[in-house]
Amino acid sequence: MTATTYEPTRQRSPHFFDSLFASLGIFGLALRRNRAGMVGFIGLMIYAVWVLIGPYLVPFDDQVRLDQIASPPGSRLVMITRVEDVSRYTSLDDLNGQTVGVLDRSGGETMVEPYEDSGALEVETERFSSGRGVPALLDQLAEGDVDAVVLFSDAAKRYLTPSSSGENDYPGLVVSNAELGRPYILGTDTQGRDILSHIVHGGTTLITTALVAGLMSTLIAVVLGAMAALVGGMVDTIVTAIANLVLTIPSFPLLIVLAALIQLNNPLMLALLIALLSWPVLMRAIRSQVLSLRERDYVEAAFALDLGLRHIILREILPNMMSFVAINFIFAVTRAMYDQVGLIFLGMVPINDYTWGVMLYFGRSRGTLFSPDSASMVLSPVIAIALFQVSMVLFARSLEEMFDPRLRTAK
Amino acid sequence: MATHTPTAPALEAAPVPSFHLLDYLRRFYANYTVRTIFKALVTIWAVITFTFFLIRLMPGNPVEVYVDFLMNQQNMTYDEAYSRAASQFRFDPDASPVTQYVEYMGHLLQGDLGESITSSGTRVIDQIARFLPWTIFSVGLGLLISFTLGATLGTIMAYKRNTFIDHTLSLISSILSAVPNYIWGLMILIIFGVQLRWFNVGELRGTYSPTMTPGFTLEFLGDVLKHAMLPVLVYVTGSIGGWMLNMRNSTIGTLGEDYVGVARARGLTSSRILLAYVGRNASLPMFTLLAINIGFIIGGSVIIEELFVYKGIGSFLYWSISQRDYTSMQGVFLIITISVVVSNLMADLLYSRLDPRVRVSGEK
Numbered sequence: 001m002t003a004t005t006y007e008p009t010r011q012r013s014p015h016f017f018d019s020l021f022a023s024l025g026i027f028g029l030a031l032r033r034n035r036a037g038m039v040g041f042i043g044l045m046i047y048a049v050w051v052l053i054g055p056y057l058v059p060f061d062d063q064v065r066l067d068q069i070a071s072p073p074g075s076r077l078v079m080i081t082r083v084e085d086v087s088r089y090t091s092l093d094d095l096n097g098q099t100v101g102v103l104d105r106s107g108g109e110t111m112v113e114p115y116e117d118s119g120a121l122e123v124e125t126e127r128f129s130s131g132r133g134v135p136a137l138l139d140q141l142a143e144g145d146v147d148a149v150v151l152f153s154d155a156a157k158r159y160l161t162p163s164s165s166g167e168n169d170y171p172g173l174v175v176s177n178a179e180l181g182r183p184y185i186l187g188t189d190t191q192g193r194d195i196l197s198h199i200v201h202g203g204t205t206l207i208t209t210a211l212v213a214g215l216m217s218t219l220i221a222v223v224l225g226a227m228a229a230l231v232g233g234m235v236d237t238i239v240t241a242i243a244n245l246v247l248t249i250p251s252f253p254l255l256i257v258l259a260a261l262i263q264l265n266n267p268l269m270l271a272l273l274i275a276l277l278s279w280p281v282l283m284r285a286i287r288s289q290v291l292s293l294r295e296r297d298y299v300e301a302a303f304a305l306d307l308g309l310r311h312i313i314l315r316e317i318l319p320n321m322m323s324f325v326a327i328n329f330i331f332a333v334t335r336a337m338y339d340q341v342g343l344i345f346l347g348m349v350p351i352n353d354y355t356w357g358v359m360l361y362f363g364r365s366r367g368t369l370f371s372p373d374s375a376s377m378v379l380s381p382v383i384a385i386a387l388f389q390v391s392m393v394l395f396a397r398s399l400e401e402m403f404d405p406r407l408r409t410a411k
Numbered sequence: 412m413a414t415h416t417p418t419a420p421a422l423e424a425a426p427v428p429s430f431h432l433l434d435y436l437r438r439f440y441a442n443y444t445v446r447t448i449f450k451a452l453v454t455i456w457a458v459i460t461f462t463f464f465l466i467r468l469m470p471g472n473p474v475e476v477y478v479d480f481l482m483n484q485q486n487m488t489y490d491e492a493y494s495r496a497a498s499q500f501r502f503d504p505d506a507s508p509v510t511q512y513v514e515y516m517g518h519l520l521q522g523d524l525g526e527s528i529t530s531s532g533t534r535v536i537d538q539i540a541r542f543l544p545w546t547i548f549s550v551g552l553g554l555l556i557s558f559t560l561g562a563t564l565g566t567i568m569a570y571k572r573n574t575f576i577d578h579t580l581s582l583i584s585s586i587l588s589a590v591p592n593y594i595w596g597l598m599i600l601i602i603f604g605v606q607l608r609w610f611n612v613g614e615l616r617g618t619y620s621p622t623m624t625p626g627f628t629l630e631f632l633g634d635v636l637k638h639a640m641l642p643v644l645v646y647v648t649g650s651i652g653g654w655m656l657n658m659r660n661s662t663i664g665t666l667g668e669d670y671v672g673v674a675r676a677r678g679l680t681s682s683r684i685l686l687a688y689v690g691r692n693a694s695l696p697m698f699t700l701l702a703i704n705i706g707f708i709i710g711g712s713v714i715i716e717e718l719f720v721y722k723g724i725g726s727f728l729y730w731s732i733s734q735r736d737y738t739s740m741q742g743v744f745l746i747i748t749i750s751v752v753v754s755n756l757m758a759d760l761l762y763s764r765l766d767p768r769v770r771v772s773g774e775k
Contacts (some may be wrong), residue, residue, distance in 0.1 A: 015760050036581070036582050036585065064705060084679065090422050128593075151424055153656060189526075220767075243462075245454060245457055245458065247703070247706070247751075248454050248458055248462070248706070248748055248751050248752055248755075249462070249742065249744075249748060250706055250709060250710035250747040250751065251706075251707070251710055252573065252688040252707075252710035252711050252713060252714075253710055253728055253732075253743070253744065253747065254462070254465075254744075256713065256729070256732055257462070257466055257469060257732060257740075258465070259467065260469045260470065260732065261468055261469045261470070262464060263470065281703070319497050323482070334589060337591070338589070341591065341594075342591065342593060342714045345593065346717060347728065360597065363597075364718070368508070369597070369600065369601065370605055371605070375605065375606055377603055378597060378601055379598075379602075382594055382598055382601070383599050385590075385591070385594055386589075386590045386594050386598070387663055389589040389590050389591065389594075390585070390586050390589045390590060392589065393585050393586075393588065393589035394582075394585055394586075394589070397581075397656075
C-alpha cells in the first residue's frame with residue numbers, strides 16, 4: 001500500500017463489505033478442511049444452476065396424456081411391431097413409407113398428432129382414438145392396418161407381457177428393440193405429464209421466496225436487535241416486548257390465519273409475512289451479541305466521538321458479527337422454506353405456480369400419496385426439498401465451525 | 412409474601428391512601444415470581460386480543476362458508492342457504508367486532524370459552540378437552556424421547572470429539588435437523604408405508620382404532636401407541652438433530668471450563684464429573700430451547716396431524732380455520748398460547764432451580 005492511498009479511518013473500522021469479502025477469502029481454505037461443508041456448498045451450487053438455468057433447458061411439460069398416467073420412472077417411447085416384422089423394423093428409418101400408429105398426446109381428443117412431432121421422420125400416419133385407446137391401437141396393429149405402433153414403454157408392458165395367468169392378449173405383437181425419444185427419468189404424474197420438468201421448474205419460486213424471506217427476517221432482526229441494544233431504554237423495552245409476544249403466538253397457525261387474511265397472490269407478500277413472524281429469535285441473539293460488543297473499547301470510543309448510530313452499527317458493530325449474521329441468514333432461509341412449503345402443502349396459498357410444494361399438495365389432495373404406482377410424484381419434490389435444506393444446513397454448519405474455533409473439528 | 416402485608420403504612424396516618432396502594436403494588440411487583448406471572452398474563456391477554464381481531468378480519472365468515480357448502484352440495488339458492496345458515500348458527504355476522512370482543516372477554520373471565528359456531532350446542536372447552544390430550548401425548552412423548560436421546564448422543568459426541576463417531580453423528584444430526592418434519596413424515600409414509608408395506612397406512616389413521624373401546628386396558632394402550640407411532644417418530648426425527656448439536660456444543664464449552672479441570676485434578680470419578688459438573692451445566696441452555704421448541708412443535712403439529720389424520724388439536728385447528736369457526740379457533744389459539752407461556756415459565760423456574768446464579772440475580 002502506498003502512502004497516497006493510506007486511509008487511517010478505514011484501517012481502524014473496516015467497511016461492511018470489506019469484512020464480507022475478507023470472510024469469503026478464508027472461505028475456500030476452510031471448506032477444504034470440512035468435507036460436509038464442501039458437499040453442502042457443491043449442493044447449493046447445483047441448486048443455483050438448476051434454478052437459474054434449468055428452466056431454460058427443460059421446457060415445462062403441461063401436456064395431459066391420459067394414456068400415460070402415473071408411469072414409473074424411466075418410462076420412454078418404444079416401437080411395437082408384429083412378431084414377423086421384428087427384424088425388418090428396428091429403427092425409425094426402417095419405417096419410411098410405412099404406417100405408424102401413435103396415441104394422441106393431447107388426451108381425450110379423437111385426433112392424433114402426426115408422428116413427425118416426436119420422431120422427426122416422414123412417415124404416413126394413421127389417426128387413432130386416443131386416451132385409453134391403447135388396446136384399440138394394438139388391435140389395429142395385430143390386424144395389419146398399421147405396420148408399427150409407438151407407445152410408452154410402460155403402457156406397452158402392461159399389454160404385451162404375460163399376466164400372472166400366463167395369458168398375453170397380443171401374442172402376435174412384440175416390442176422391437178428400438179427405443180425412441182427421451183425417457184421420462186422421473187416418470188409421469190396423474191395427468192401423464194413429465195415429473196422431471198416440474199421438478200426443474202418447481203424450485204425457482206420456492207427458493208427465491210425463501211431467500212427473500214430469510215433476507216428480510218435477518219434484516220429486521222439485525223436492525224431491531226442493534227437498535228434495542230444500542231439505544232436502550234424505551235426502544236429496548238418495546239422491541240423486546242414485541243419479540244416476546246411474536247414468539248409466544250404459535251407462529252405456524254398464525255401464518256395460516258394471516259395467509260387466508262392477506263390472499264397471498266404474489267410470492268413477495270408471502271416472503272414478507274414469513275419474515276414478520278420469524279425475526280424474534282435471531283433478534284434476541286443479536287441484541288445480546290451487540291450488548292456485549294458495545295462494551296468494547298472501540299465502540300465506546302465511537303460513542304464518545306459521537307459518530308452517529310448508523311456509523312456505529314454499520315462500521316463498528318456489524319463487521320464483527322458478520323459471520324454470525326451470515327450463518328443465521330442461512331438458517332432463516334431453511335426456516336422460511338419450512339413455513340412456505342408447509343403452507344402450500346396444506347393448501348393455504350393460492351396456486352399460481354407449479355412448485356415442489358404444489359406437487360406435494362396435489363399428492364395429498366388427489367390421493368396419489370397412498371398409491372404405490374405414483375411414488376415418484378410425491379417423492380421427487382420431497383427429495384428436492386430435503387436435499388436443498390440439507391445442503392443449506394451443511395454449508396451453514398461448516399461456516400459455524402469455521403468462525404467458532406471452539407467447534408472446529410479439524411486440528 | 413407475609414412480609415408484604417401493609418401493616419407499617421396503617422400505623423402512620425396516611426396522607427394520600429392511593430400513594431400507599433401504588434407503593435404497595437410496586438413492592439409487590441418487585442417480587443420475581445409475581446412479576447413473571449404478571450408478564451405471562453399480559454402476554455396471554457395481548458395474544459387473545461391480537462388473534463381475536465385477526466381471525467375476524469379473515470375473508471369469509473362461518474355463515475358464508477356454510478352458505479357456500481349448502482349451495483354447492485344441496486343446490487340451494489343463496490337466500491335459502493343464508494336463512495338456513497343464519498338460523499343454525501348462533502352467530503351474527505353483522506355484529507361489530509368490538510361488541511363481540513367485550514362479550515367474549517366477559518365470558519372468558521368466567522372461564523367460559525363459548526360454544527362452537529358451526530356445531531351449535533358443542534362447547535369449545537369440550538372440543539379442546541377431546542383433542543388436546545392426543546397432541547400433548549404425541550408431542551410430549553416425541554419431545555421426551557428426542558430430548559433424552561439427543562442429549563445423551565450430544566454428550567457422547569462431545570466426549571468423543573473429533574473421532575469418527577463425532578463426525579458421523581454430527582453429519583446425521585445436521586441432516587435430521589435440516590429436513591422439515593413433515594417431509595420426514597412424507598418419506599416415512601411413502602417408503603415404509605406405501606412401498607415396503609411395513610405398516611398399513613389406512614389402519615394407522617386416527618388416534619385409536621374405531622373398534623376399540625377407550626379404557627385402561629393393555630389392548631387399548633397398545634392400540635393408542637400404535638396410532639401415535641408415526642407422529643411421534645416424526646417429532647423425534649424432526650427435533651433430535653437440534654438437541655444433539657446443541658448438547659454437543661454446550662458440553663464442549665463446559666468441558667473447557669476451569670472447574671471441570673479442577674474436578675479432574677481432585678481425582679473425582681469420571682461419572683461424577685459427567686453428571687454433577689458437565690451434564691448439569693451443559694444442559695442448562697437446553698431448557699430454554701425446550702420451551703421454545705414446545706411452541707414450535709405444537710404449532711407445526713397442524714401439518715403432521717393433517718398428514719397422518721391424527722385427531723389432535725392441530726388437526727382441529729386446521730378444521731376450525733377452514734370452517735371459520737371463530738370461537739373454536741380462538742379457543743385453540745388461547746390453549747396453545749397458554750401452553751407456550753406455561754412452558755416458558757416452567758423453563759425459567761427449572762432454570763433457576765438448576766442454576767443458582769440465576770436465582771440470586773432474579774431475586775435481587
